Structures are given as C-alpha cells and as structure tokens.
Amino acid sequence: MGEESKIDDGVAEWEAGLPSLDDLTPLSQSLISAELASAFKISPEPYRTALDVDRASQSTISSLRGAGSSINLFGGHVDDNAMAEAELEEGSDPKKSRRTDPAAEDPAKTDNCMDDQSTSAAKTLKRPRLVWTPQLHKRFVEVVAHLGLKNAVPKTIMQLMNVEGLTRENVASHLQKYRLYVKRMQGLSNEGPSPSDHLFASTPVPPQSFNESSSHGSVGNGNSGNNHAGMPIPMPYPPPQQIMPVHMMGMSTNGHGFHGYESAHSHNHHYQQQYNSIMQQQRDWSGNKYHLAQNNNKC
DNA sequence: ACGGCAATAT
C-alpha cells in the first residue's frame, strides 16, 4: 500500500514537469504526408481536443497503476509509451474494453525514417529475446494441440499463432523445450510438474486432440481438461493487432474458416493457402516494439 | 529449406 502513494507522488512530480498545453505541438499536425496516408489507406486522425488528450493521459496513468499486467510480448522493460498496445488478448478477459482509436504519437521526435530500410531491417535487426508469457504459451499450446503433434512444426505453429514478430526460431526453440516437458510428464504419468516448470505446468498438456497423428498410442494423458469435443478452439485467431485490409470472399466473416485437422488425408490445401496469404499480409513489420528496445537507431 | 535434437552460448 505504501507503494501506491509512492507511485502517486512520482506521477505528480512527473506531471509537474510537463510542458504546458500551449507549449505542445498540436496533435492535429499530421505525422505523415497525405499521400502516404492514402497510399496505405490510413484514415486521417480525428481532431483531438486538449480534453481528449487529458482523458487519454488519465487512462494511461490508471492503467499503469492498476494491476501491472502489461501483456507486452517481451518482458524486461516496457519502454515509455510502448505498452500502448497490448500484444494478445484472449476472449477470456472481459475487463479490457479499450478499443478506442490508436493515437498518441510523440510529436517531439517525429522520426520519419522508414520504408525500404525499416522493412528489410525487420528481419536483420536483432530482436530482444522473446519472453514466453503465459498468454503466449497458451496460444502456443492451443495451436500445437490443434495441429496434432504430427503437424506441429515450427513454421506452421508460428503462422497459426499469428503473433506479430514471432519468428520460426522462437517457436522452434520453445517447441523443443516443450516436447521435452511433455515427454517428461508422460513418462511420469502421475503428475508432478517440477517446480522448474512454471510456465508449462500452467497449461494442460495437449490430450492428443484428434484421430490422426500420433503413431504409438500411449499418449492418452488422463489430463484432458481443455478441449470440449464440439468446440475446437477458435483457430483463426483474432489478429492481435495490425490492420488487415483483406477481402477474402470464401470464408470471410463467419467466425471460423479453419477446420483444423485437414492435412493428413484430405486435400483441402485450399483453406490453408488462403490462410497463408492472410498471414503474409499481417507479417509486415510496420511500427512495433522491436526497434525501440535498445536501438537508438538514426537513419 | 525445413525439422529435430543435443550441446552450447548469452
């Protein structure tokens, strides 16, 4: 409890040091050219009054205080305004109702070096190490479960997880560990998640989800807490973020365009392909946390 | 190119 007042003091002090409204560059000033905006189908920023800004500020502050649950993809530090966008949400978190317009750029450093370089740099630049938060891991497990262990290979997992910035290597590494864990757990069938298994223990191990896959059938773990038969996890995960101006007419709005277990015998590469194309649309780097981490990159 | 796995590095 003492902590909170400390934070309050800090915030107050910080607020006192802020420039007055009159000193600030008007938010109405566009950060990108009109051409660029229209080229990328970015709708123009709505006008913001000082009141709007204040409200946003309040909301930020309160969210900083309230349950420090920044769902940042990467642990470590949340640099400054970087936590404005949460990485992934589950349908099971009714508390977050913020779906206002994305905004609040920093007028101070209008850093407009992008295009060519930043997009190619996305793959070149060294990214901060990934932190497998429970949310992320959960997603991972769900995807693996749905693929069936047979098809759960890094690339596919990565694609279906649909998490911005997640690399194949990230998944491969995690998968390797995960497999070891699962094996370890099956060997010692009666439960005993070692204390070192924090993360893994928190998510029930995939109960051998579907008919195919698995060649030797000793995988039936008594633990089948998830996966209610008729309700396969909503696979086409809601794109955590990113706009995707895709108009695919085959399977559009009806909730699920994914029927999980195709691969082995069926030839519905159809769907998978459509998926892939979507995935590629969202893979694009645009602006996100990675650059910020430790790279005072001048361009 | 990809995937799996163990060893090793950070």
Next chain:
DNA sequence: AATATTGCCG
C-alpha cells in the same frame, strides 16, 4: 533460469 544459437543429421 530462460532463450537463442549452432552443429549435425535426416
């Protein structure tokens, strides 16, 4: 301790 990277192989 958690991830990343590397090397070797199928």
